[in-house]
Every structure is written in structure tokens, then in C-alpha cells.
Amino acid sequence: MNKQQKRKLPPLAARMLYSIAAVFLSLILATLVMLIAGYDPLKAFGAMLNGAFGSANAIANTLSKSIPLMFTGFAFAVASKGGIFNIGGEGQLYLAALASAITALALNGLPRIVVLVASILAGMLAGGAVGALIGTIKAKLRINEVIVAIMVNYIVSLFTSYMVNGPLKAENSMTAQSEAINSGYLFSTIIPRSQLTSALYLGIGFAVLIFFLFRSTRVGFNIRAVGENASAAASSGIHIAATTIGVMAFSGMLAGLAGVTEVLGKYGRFIDGFSPGFGFTGIAVAVLGSNNPFGILLTSLLFGALEAGSMKMSYVANVSTNMVMVIQGLVILFVATPEIVSQFAKRKGGKRNG
Amino acid sequence: MDNLQYIFSFNIILTTLRFAIPLTLAAVGATICERSGIINLGVEGMMLVGAFGGVLGTHLTGNPWLGVLFSIACGGLVALLHAVLSIRYHTNQTVSGVGINILAVGLTVVLTRVVWGTDGISGTVQQLGTMSIPLLKDIPVVGALFRDQSPFLYLTLLIVFAAWFFLYRTKAGLRLRAIGDHPRAAATVGIHVRKYRYIAVVVCGMLCGMAGAYLSIVQNNLFVNNMVAGRGFIALAANIFGGWNPLGSFLASLLFAFAQALRINLSLPIPDQFVQMVPYALTLIVLVVVGRKAKAPEASGELID
Numbered sequence: 001m002n003k004q005q006k007r008k009l010p011p012l013a014a015r016m017l018y019s020i021a022a023v024f025l026s027l028i029l030a031t032l033v034m035l036i037a038g039y040d041p042l043k044a045f046g047a048m049l050n051g052a053f054g055s056a057n058a059i060a061n062t063l064s065k066s067i068p069l070m071f072t073g074f075a076f077a078v079a080s081k082g083g084i085f086n087i088g089g090e091g092q093l094y095l096a097a098l099a100s101a102i103t104a105l106a107l108n109g110l111p112r113i114v115v116l117v118a119s120i121l122a123g124m125l126a127g128g129a130v131g132a133l134i135g136t137i138k139a140k141l142r143i144n145e146v147i148v149a150i151m152v153n154y155i156v157s158l159f160t161s162y163m164v165n166g167p168l169k170a171e172n173s174m175t176a177q178s179e180a181i182n183s184g185y186l187f188s189t190i191i192p193r194s195q196l197t198s199a200l201y202l203g204i205g206f207a208v209l210i211f212f213l214f215r216s217t218r219v220g221f222n223i224r225a226v227g228e229n230a231s232a233a234a235s236s237g238i239h240i241a242a243t244t245i246g247v248m249a250f251s252g253m254l255a256g257l258a259g260v261t262e263v264l265g266k267y268g269r270f271i272d273g274f275s276p277g278f279g280f281t282g283i284a285v286a287v288l289g290s291n292n293p294f295g296i297l298l299t300s301l302l303f304g305a306l307e308a309g310s311m312k313m314s315y316v317a318n319v320s321t322n323m324v325m326v327i328q329g330l331v332i333l334f335v336a337t338p339e340i341v342s343q344f345a346k347r348k349g350g351k352r353n354g
Numbered sequence: 355m356d357n358l359q360y361i362f363s364f365n366i367i368l369t370t371l372r373f374a375i376p377l378t379l380a381a382v383g384a385t386i387c388e389r390s391g392i393i394n395l396g397v398e399g400m401m402l403v404g405a406f407g408g409v410l411g412t413h414l415t416g417n418p419w420l421g422v423l424f425s426i427a428c429g430g431l432v433a434l435l436h437a438v439l440s441i442r443y444h445t446n447q448t449v450s451g452v453g454i455n456i457l458a459v460g461l462t463v464v465l466t467r468v469v470w471g472t473d474g475i476s477g478t479v480q481q482l483g484t485m486s487i488p489l490l491k492d493i494p495v496v497g498a499l500f501r502d503q504s505p506f507l508y509l510t511l512l513i514v515f516a517a518w519f520f521l522y523r524t525k526a527g528l529r530l531r532a533i534g535d536h537p538r539a540a541a542t543v544g545i546h547v548r549k550y551r552y553i554a555v556v557v558c559g560m561l562c563g564m565a566g567a568y569l570s571i572v573q574n575n576l577f578v579n580n581m582v583a584g585r586g587f588i589a590l591a592a593n594i595f596g597g598w599n600p601l602g603s604f605l606a607s608l609l610f611a612f613a614q615a616l617r618i619n620l621s622l623p624i625p626d627q628f629v630q631m632v633p634y635a636l637t638l639i640v641l642v643v644v645g646r647k648a649k650a651p652e653a654s655g656e657l658i659d
Contacts, residue, residue, distance in 0.1 A: 033461075037468040085448055143641050144654075146395070146448055147594060150587055151641075154634040162627035280452055287449065320473060322463035322579075329457025336449040337439055 015290045022288065022341050023302065026330035033326060034319060044317035051312025052305035060194035066304025067265065068093070068258040068275070070203045072282025073300050074210055075131075075255035077291035081214060082247035083227035088134050088149030089255035089279025091156035096127035096256025097263045098160045101270035102168070104181040104263075115185045120202075120260055127256020128249040130156060135248025139241035145248075153279070164272050176272035187265040199261035203300075206254065207293035223247050255279060284332040303328065364495055366615055371499075372573075373611035374604075375510050376401070376565040380589035381596065381603035382517045383561030387433075388598060389521065390554035391534040393655045395451025396436050398586025399458030400559045404429040404566025406462040409476050409577040410469065418482040422567045429563020430556050432458065437555035440657075441548055447655055455586075463579050474579035481575040482506075482567075504572050506564075513561065517600035530554060534651030562586070591637040598650060609636070 027045075034041040052062045072089040079086035100123030107115045134152055138145040165176045187197035214220035225233040226243045234240050258278050263270055285303055289295030306328065310321040334341055380397050387394045404425040411424025436454055439445035463474055470477045482504065490500035521527035532540045533547050541547045569585070570577050588610055595609075596602025613632040616622060622629060 033464070037464070087448065087452070137642060141642060144650075146393075147590075148638065148641060150395075151591065151634040151638040154584065154587065155631050155638070158627040158631050158634075162625050165627070166625055277456070280456065283449065283452055284456075318467075320464045320467040322460045325456050325460025326464055327460075329453050329455075329460055332449060332453030332456065333435075333439060333445070336453065337443045337445040339443045 019288050022334040025334050030327045039319050044313050044319045047316035048309030048313040052309035060191040060196035062305045062308040064195040065307040066300040067199050068278045069285050069303050070300035071258035072278045073285035073296040075251045076283050076286035079251040080291050081227050082223045086251050089282050091153035092127040092130045092252040092255035093259035094157045094160045095130050096123035097259030099123050099126035100260040101178050101263050123256045123260035124253040128253040131252020132249040135245040139244040161272050178270040180269045195266050197265035199265040210293040288335045369615040370612045373614045374607045376568045377589050377607035378604050379561045379565035381592035382600045383558035384593040385603050386554050387558035389534045390551045391653050393447040396454035399455035400429045400432045400562035401566040401582045401586045402458040403432045404563030405570035406577050408567030408571040412479040418571050421571050425563040425567035426560045430560040433556045433559020437552050476577040478575045482572045506568050514604045537653050588633045591633045595637045
């Protein structure tokens with residue numbers, strides 16, 4: 001697998017063009033699916049655009065849906081730079097969400113800033129612990145992290161499910177969820193009566209942080225060195241195991257923030273099975289954003305817009321909201337297949353020149 | 355029923371076998387695929403497409419057996435996509451699997467709405483019936499194994515044996531294992547590595563499709579959104595737990611299915627979620643304990659060109 005990833009990366013502009021081509025190809029195929037199915041693609045995409053950007057509230061919805069995806073995207077990208085395939089975002093965000101909910105509930109009564117900061121940190125710590133566990137198993141036992149992370153995903157999410165079905169279940173609640181956190185402790189909303197909260201700023205802040213981590217710090221350099229050539233990094237004195245565990249801990253914290261911001265932003269409580277696969281979609285977000293934090297902000301916005309627009313598309317054009325998953329799945333496949341996309345891009349370019 | 359009485363009754367064996375069928379089919383598929391050195395995380399999606407294909411095929415033809423063939427074709431087709439991307443285009447195999455899983459959830463629901471006009475649930479179709487084997491069905495106790503059972507039970511046992519026989523008793527099977535362990539050496543002695551890999555991945559998809567059909571038109575008579583519900587990943591776990599061996603995959607599937615049977619039929623003193631964890635926890639423990647000495651194909655995920 002590493003051999004495939006080690007292909008030389010083209011410069012930034014080329015990578016951006018490449019990502020755009022991948023999205024474009026996916027939209028073309030999705031259009032074909034709609035045509036074959038007898039839908040009106042123009043009407044569908046029009047409705048989707050309208051649902052995603054047509055009003056202040058639509059934009060707020062798009063942004064709010066992009067927040068968990070940017071965090072899971074960051075998580076995957078950071079691990080990727082260290083040569084690790086973190087498919088464990090799902091487990092990391094679930095435990096983090098639970099930890100932050102428990103903390104916020106336990107500290108009820110303390111000042112807002114204390115509770116909010118403590119809950120965020122508790123979530124990051126929990127997500128980081130799950131990440132570090134996977135990193136440790138990889139570094140110390142040399143076991144493929146993908147399988148380990150998938151098993152951990154299930155174990156952790158089942159554990160959180162047990163907690164809110166059992167000991168932490170809200171009284172008199174029909175569904176499996178924790179008690180509601182005092183609304184004064186949640187992220188504040190940026191646009192009133194929307195789900196867009198100040199968690200967005202946290203996401204942008206982390207994008208900047210990650211950018212500088214890899215641009216101008218020793219730690220970032222070491223992570224990349226290990227990711228690009230572990231044996232060379234080892235011979236230049238970098239501690240491989242410590243770096244792997246550390247980067248997975250950080251990656252887990254970032255994925256954890258996806259859970260934290262859902263709990264402290266969107267729901268105000270822990271709800272069983274709240275993630276529709278943010279951890280997996282984050283992989284697409286990161287790959288499409290070529291693991292660049294600002295690229296990830298953009299691609300998470302794109303995926304957020306797809307999600308936000310899907311409802312409108314569904315009732316205007318009668319297309320199932322799951323069309324969004326078709327597009328996302330295609331984007332993942334295309335963006336991971338450079339040969340097809342560049343062939344496509346070349347042909348397009350060739351036509352224009354001729 | 356009293357817990358102890360149930361554990362020692364013959365019923366639990368039947369229930370376990372029933373739960374084990376889809377896991378076994380997909381796990382044996384994963385074994386064959388991964389033995390060729392191609393990682394397949396798309397098992398879940400291939401099962402889902404198979405489940406949908408089974409219902410669609412039955413809906414179109416009115417014959418559930420044709421539905422099964424349809425599901426096999428659908429699973430094989432999705433697997434072919436994975437094979438072409440992984441082998442021809444060098445797509446990262448893990449990413450391709452993740453993409454296929456997401457695509458499968460999306461596409462099956464979109465198409466359900468196209469065909470039946472409903473969201474997330476199809477119309478009902480004819481179910482694949484059960485069969486009894488004359489004479490054998492009249493044996494006391496054990497006769498239940500041959501009375502009113504799904505043909506899938508016998509098919510699955512046959513497939514397990516055939517896959518084992520193929521891998522360990524035929525020249526082609528030996529070659530496939532060689533490809534998974536030392537693809538370059540295999541190519542050097544003139545084995546057509548790509549051809550073997552294409553076939554292995556597609557056969558895996560066909561078995562996954564069959565596993566999906568079992569869920570949709572044998573156990574049920576309709577398709578429901580995301581009805582595979584993680585069984586693909588349990589099957590992957592069974593393949594690993596069973597040491598990348600068809601018989602091992604089958605035994606691991608039986609073990610995981612047994613846990614599921616206990617969960618469904620007993621009022622266990624431990625919370626449900628912990629019983630559900632069994633497959634994942636056991637696999638993780640095996641991975642950690644056996645570690646590098648696990649019998650995984652040595653060149654897993656490695657392409658040679």
C-alpha cells in the first residue's frame with residue numbers, strides 16, 4: 001500500500017485542478033445515474049445548490065454540516081503525513097463525544113468557560129487515547145493499523161451505545177441518549193436559529209495550527225520524515241515508535257473534536273449512533289483536499305453543501321437524499337485513482353487546444 | 355425458555371448455522387481475495403449490493419433463484435470495479451474499499467426509490483423457500499439439520515469445502531497462495547499474477563453477493579437500507595480470526611454466529627452491546643497476541659507493476 005502512496009505528488013495548483021476534475025467526473029457520473037433513473041438532473045442540482053447556498057440559513061446549514069467533516073478530515077490528513085492510514089476516526093469521535101458529554105454534565109454549575117474548555121479537553125483526551133492505542137499497536141507490535149482501527153471502531157461505538165442505553169441513559173427518554181447538557185454550556189450559535197456554532201472558528205483555528213505544525217516546526221518535519229521514509233528517518237535519529245504514537249494521538253484528538261462539536265454544538269447531549277460515518281467521509285475529505293488543512297476546509301465545505309442541499313433535492317426533484325452518498329463514493333474512487341482523472345483532464349484540455 | 359436448557363438444545367445449533375451462513379460466505383470470499391494479495395474492505399458494500407440485487411432480480415423475474423443469480427452478478431460486478439481500480443489503476447486498495455462501501459449505501463437506496471418509489475425500503479418479493487432431504491430428515495434430533503432448511507445452508511458448506519480444496523489441494527490454489535505471499539517470485543516462474551487476482555477479487559464479490567441475497571431474499575423478502583449492518587466487517591474479522599483459511603473462516607463465523615444466537619435468544623446477564631463486541635474483541639485480541647506471526651498473506655496490498 002505504501003508503494004502506491006509514494007508516487008510523486010504534483011505541485012499545489014496541479015493537485016487542486018486534479019481534485020476539481022475528480023469532483024467534476026463524479027458529478028458527470030451522478031448525472032448519468034439520474035438520467036438513467038429518469039430524474040431531471042438540472043432540477044436536482046439546482047435544488048441542491050439552492051438548499052445549500054440559497055439563503056442565510058441554507059449557508060449556515062452547509063457550514064454546520066461541514067464542521068465534523070473538517071475535523072475528521074484533519075485527523076486523516078495528519079495521520080497520513082505520518083504514513084498511517086487512520087480509518088479509526090469513527091471510534092475516536094464516539095469516545096470523545098461521550099467523554100465531553102459526561103464532563104459537561106458532571107461540571108454542571110461551574111462557570112461556562114470552565115465547563116466548555118474542560119469538556120473540549122476531555123473529548124480530545126478520549127479521542128487521543130483511542131488514537132494512541134491504535135498507534136501503539138502499530139508501532140510496538142507492527143500490526144496493520146487499518147484492521148486494528150476497524151475493530152476498535154466497533155468496540156468503542158458499542159461501548160458508548162451501552163453507556164447511553166444503560167448507566168447514562170436520560171430519565172424518561174424513549175431513545176438512547178444522555179441527559180441534556182445545560183444550554184448555557186454549549187458552543188454559541190453564529191446565526192440565530194441555525195445549527196451553525198462557533199465550533200467553526202475552532203475548525204479554522206486548527207487548520208492554521210496544522211498548517212504551521214507541518215510548515216515550520218521540528219515535530220511536523222519529523223512526522224513527515226517518518227511518513228515518507230521510516231528507515232531513513234530512523235537512521236537520522238528520529239524515534240519512529242514515539243512519532244507514530246504521538247501522531248496517532250493527535251489525529252485521534254482531531255477526530256475527537258468532530259464528536260465534541262456535534263455534542264456541544266448540534267445536539268447538546270450524546271445520542272446513540274449520532275455519526276452517519278463522519279470518520280469514513282473524513283477520509284474522502286482529506287484525500288480530496290490533498291491532506292492540506294486549507295484544502296480540507298474547502299472540501300469539507302463541498303461535502304457539507306452536498307449534505308445540506310440533499311433534502312431540498314429530495315423534495316423538489318424527488319431524488320433520494322442518498323444520491324449524496326453516491327456522489328461522495330464516486331469522489332473517493334476517482335480522487336484515489338490519479339490515472340483515470342488525469343487521462344480525463346488531459347482529454348478535456350486537448351479538446352480545448354485543438 | 356430456560357437459558358441452560360436452550361444452550362444444550364439442538365435449536366441453538368440450527369440458529370447458529372443460520373446466522374453463520376452470510377458471515378461464512380463473505381469470509382470465505384475475503385479469504386480468497388486477500389490470499390491473492392488484494393485487500394478488500396469493500397466486502398460490506400458488495401454484500402449490500404448483492405442484497406439489493408437479489409430483491410431486484412426476484413422482483414423482475416418472479417423467481418428467487420434467478421434473484422440469487424442476479425445478486426451474484428451484482429456482487430461480482432462491484433468486485434470487478436474494485437479489481438480494475440486496484441490492479442489496473444493502482445488505486446489505494448483501502449480507499450477503494452471505503453469508497454465502494456459508501457457508494458453501495460447510496461446507490462442501493464437511490465435505486466430502491468427508482469424501482470419502488472419508497473425511501474429506504476423495497477416492496478416485498480417472493481422468498482427463497484426451504485428444503486428437506488428425504489430419509490435424513492427423519493433421523494431423531496440430527497434430522498432437524500435436514501428438515502426445512504435453506505438450500506443456502508448446504509451450498510455454504512459446499513463452498514467452504516470447495517474453497518479449502520481449491521486453495522490447499524489444487525495447483526491453481528497453490529499458485530494463488532504463492533501470489534499473495536511472493537507476487538514477484540510467482541510472476542518470475544510464469545504465473546499470470548493479474549489474471550489470478552482479477553478472478554480472486556471477482557469470486558469474492560460473487561460470494562459476498564450471495565451472502566447479501568441470503569439476508570434479503572432468504573431470511574427476508576425485501577431490501578432495507580443498509581441491511582448488511584456491519585456483517586461485512588464481521589466477515590472480514592472472521593477471515594482474520596480464521597487465519598486466512600476457508601475452514602478457519604467458517605469456524606470463526608460459527609463462533610461469532612453462536613454469540614449472536616445467544617444474544618438474540620437468551621436473556622443474558624451481560625449487556626447486549628458487550629455480546630455484540632465479541633467478534634471485534636476476539637479478532638483484536640488474536641491480532642495483538644499472534645501479532646506478526648499471523649498467517650496473513652505476506653505481500654498483502656503489494657502490486658508488482
